[in-house]
Amino acid sequence: MVEDFIKLNNDIKMPRIGYGVYQILSSMTEKCVSSAIEVGYRSIDTAQCYGNEQEVGLAVKKSGIDRKEFFVTTKLWGCRGYSDTLKSIESSLDRLDLDYIDLMLIHEPTGNFVEIYRAMEDFYSEGKLKAIGLANFYEENYLKIINNCQVVPQINQVETHVFRQQEKLRDLMKEYGTQIESWSPMACGQNNFFNNETLKEIAKNHNKTVAQVGLRFLYQQNIIIIPKSTHKERMIENKNIDDLELTNSEMEKIRTLEKGKSLFGWW
């Protein structure tokens, strides 16, 4: 049995599998997050620009489960510098209706992101953010933060799946102690992910699904994953990868699927 948490560089424990809510309509979010909680997810990944922080907060509250058991992530959007970021963090705390946020990320390297990061560091030192980090920061921008920060980012959340494995970035971040987290761990279905022949064959050998093989490939390399589904049976399926152990030769086969570029063309 593999440990269910990864210890971040500040000793905070983050679940290795969470639930992502990108592209879930705000009108559907509370129901979806409640289902995810019911089937055992405790880590929820939202963002200011998803427009559903409030509904995530409601589902957490209504679950009746101790707040301490949850790990709630959100991401800053559209900030330009230090002072507007302070307000923006407060606004997320208000919408989520939480006393603290487990992890806050800068969603993308725009604005004066060193100043934006400083504002997060101040909330972090007050205990209102338990961990802080980045999303979509590659080498140059990541190093700008490293060279100017007090708190080494706990997380960098980047596009990571079988077609974009981020080995180079992972090696760099290892040097500094930043944990990688995958967004779109199933490539959001791009590049015909769910019908990939290599993944299908491996899945068949283990009596598992393509989704489970793709997710396990990341999980087995200590990459945090946050698969999204609006279907309860898929939420269960995506979490059920504990008993799947890919062999070295299967891992090698999947490594050859690397495309060396983004499937989304964002970053």
Ligand SMILES: NC(=O)c1ccc[n+]([C@@H]2O[C@H](COP(=O)([O-])OP(=O)(O)OC[C@H]3O[C@@H](n4cnc5c(N)ncnc54)[C@H](OP(=O)(O)O)[C@@H]3O)[C@@H](O)[C@H]2O)c1
């Ligand atoms: N930081 C960033 O810039 C960024 C960018 C993108 C995503 N993210 C985060 O990462 C999370 C996950 O990424 P994502 O939502 O883009 O993509 P994903 O989790 O890779 O894939 C989600 C897609 O796969 C389908 N799906 C889920 N489980 C399935 C299964 N077992 N079998 C078949 N189809 C399945 C879903 O459809 P159904 O819902 O219909 O099941 C949905 O279309 C997001 O929700 C968000 O929290 C962050």
